[in-house]
Amino acid sequence: MDKKELYTALAKAQYEMPAINKDSKGNYGYFAKLEDILKIVTPIINKHGLSLIITPTVNEQGVECLYTRLQHISGAELEFTTKLAAVNSNKSEDQQFGGSCTYRTRYILRGLFMLQLHDDLDDDGGGEEYINQEQLDELVDLCAKRPGLEANICKFNKVNNLTDLTERQYHNIIKNLKK
Secondary structure, three states: OOOOOHHHHHHHHHHHHHOOOOEEOOOOOEEHHHHHHHHHHHHHHHOOOEEEEEEEEEEEOEEEEEEEEEEEEOEEEEEEEEEOOOOOOOOOOOHHHHHHHHHHHHHHHHHHHHOOOOOOOOOOOOOOOOOHHHHHHHHHHHHHHOOOHHHHHHHHHHOOOOHHEHHHHHHHHHHHHHO
């Protein structure tokens, strides 16, 4: 079956995905909860005729994996499996399995939908800083002088509002506005 409609819908959904804040504290830094990611992703993909299944399975070699199927209403689908990460901890086997599924599912969603998550889990806590009040005030002043600029900045940077911008994004915006 031709996958053109699926890829077109996927591209539209990816374009609409906002940046997602990591606001839950874990052992290695901040992360976005799977339920929070799904609350954002699900309505957007459904709007574009996409559905998603991610479920545990065992591959032909007997390795535990996650099976992922992204399907479009046209019937076209994209399927793949991802090996689950081994977890060494003092948790029960079921807890380790569940944690591995959740962790891997977040990464599948991130890759499939090109999600921008602030402060990667593997960053050692050294993620990017958000803009400060002075930087925000400067952007607000610039946007007040140029109708539509704020919406364009937010859309281009995939953020909900100016306060969600990182310092790196801020510096790129300022550099581009001075051209």
